Amino acid sequence: MNHEIFRERYKRFSEEDEAIQLSINTIIAFEHYIEKDIEESTLDDLKAYMNHLIITNANKYNNVIHIARYYYYVDMKDHYIQMTKYFNTLGVLENIVDRIELYGSKELKDKVLQDIELPPFLSDSTDMPHYTKRFLDILNKHIPQDTCNHILAGNNHGIPKESFDQEKQYYNEASSFKEYLLDKHARKVQELTDYYNNNQIWFEQVITPDVIEFVKDNPEILGGTIKDDKLYITKIPYDINNFLNAENDTLARYYACHCSFVRENIKQETEDIPKEWCYCSGGFAKYPFEVLFDQELDVKLLTTPLDGQRLCRFEIDLSNVDYKK
Structure with missing residues (x-):
C-alpha cells in the first residue's frame, strides 16, 4: 500500500x-x-x-x-x-426493531427480538435475502401489516437531522415548496455534473453524461413534484449506468435497487420477499422532508423493483402539513 x-x-x-x-x-x-x-x-x-x-x-x-x-x-x-x-446494512435492522416501541410496546419488541436472527456485519449480499425474509416473517407474525409499514418507514440509517440544515435554509428562502423542489432538483443535477467533471464517485455511483441527462429529465429524481398535497419521489437507480444499458427488465430492476437486503433476490428469486419491505426505502425518501417540516409524514409505496417495476416511487402525504403553497 x-x-x-x-x-x-x-x-x-x-x-x-x-x-x-x-x-x-x-x-x-x-x-x-x-x-x-x-x-x-x-x-x-x-x-x-x-x-x-x-x-x-x-x-x-x-x-x-x-x-x-x-x-x-x-x-x-x-x-x-x-x-x-x-x-449500507449497518444498524438498519436494529433501528427497525427499536421503532417497534413507537407503535407497540417494549414487551412486543422483546418478543420480536426473541425470534429474529440478525445477519452478521459484513455478510455477503447474496446471503441477505434469507435474513430479510425471516425478519419480515417475524414482524408480520407479531404485528399487523399496516403497523409494520409504519415501523419500516423510519430513518433506519440513522441520518442526523443536522445533515439537512442547508436544505431547510433553501426552503425558508424559497417563495413556495414547488419552487424549492425545482431548485433542489437543479442543484442536484449540477452536483452530479461537478462529480462527473472531477471524476469522483457520487455515493456509490460513477457519473456519466447519460446519468446527468436521465436525472435532468426526471424532476422526481433527487427533487420531487407536488400535486394535490401529495409529494412524489422517485429514487435514482443504484447502479444507474448499468440500469440505463440493461438488456432486460430483470437486470434493470436489479440495477435500480439500492437495498442490500433484497437486491440479489431480484436475480436469484430464492426468497418470496413481499414488496412491503420497501417501506424501509420509503422512510429514507421521506425523512429529509420530515426534517424540513419538523413532523412525521405518511408515505405510500407506489412502485418497486421488488414487485416487477423498474423504479422505486413513493407518494408522501402533505395534507396535514402547513407548507408554502
Whole structure:
C-alpha cells in the first residue's frame, strides 16, 4: 500500500501518528491475509476477507473502514463500491426493531427480538435475502401489516437531522415548496455534473453524461413534484449506468435497487420477499422532508423493483402539513 497517501489524507482528520498507524495496520492485516498488495486485490479477495472477519469474530467497523477509504483514495472505484455495500446494512435492522416501541410496546419488541436472527456485519449480499425474509416473517407474525409499514418507514440509517440544515435554509428562502423542489432538483443535477467533471464517485455511483441527462429529465429524481398535497419521489437507480444499458427488465430492476437486503433476490428469486419491505426505502425518501417540516409524514409505496417495476416511487402525504403553497 501507499503509506504516504494514506498518512497525508488522515492528517487532514487531525489524527495523531499513532492512531494513523493503527488504521494502516488494519490494511496490512488484509494484505497479509490475501498475500498481496491491496492495490492488487480482487473483489473475491474482499469477499473472502469479510467472511474471514465474521468467522474470527473480528467483523468490526474499525477493521474495514480504513480499507474502504484507501480504495477511495487510490481511485479503485469497483472495490470502494463493493465496500459501501457492507456499510449500507449497518444498524438498519436494529433501528427497525427499536421503532417497534413507537407503535407497540417494549414487551412486543422483546418478543420480536426473541425470534429474529440478525445477519452478521459484513455478510455477503447474496446471503441477505434469507435474513430479510425471516425478519419480515417475524414482524408480520407479531404485528399487523399496516403497523409494520409504519415501523419500516423510519430513518433506519440513522441520518442526523443536522445533515439537512442547508436544505431547510433553501426552503425558508424559497417563495413556495414547488419552487424549492425545482431548485433542489437543479442543484442536484449540477452536483452530479461537478462529480462527473472531477471524476469522483457520487455515493456509490460513477457519473456519466447519460446519468446527468436521465436525472435532468426526471424532476422526481433527487427533487420531487407536488400535486394535490401529495409529494412524489422517485429514487435514482443504484447502479444507474448499468440500469440505463440493461438488456432486460430483470437486470434493470436489479440495477435500480439500492437495498442490500433484497437486491440479489431480484436475480436469484430464492426468497418470496413481499414488496412491503420497501417501506424501509420509503422512510429514507421521506425523512429529509420530515426534517424540513419538523413532523412525521405518511408515505405510500407506489412502485418497486421488488414487485416487477423498474423504479422505486413513493407518494408522501402533505395534507396535514402547513407548507408554502
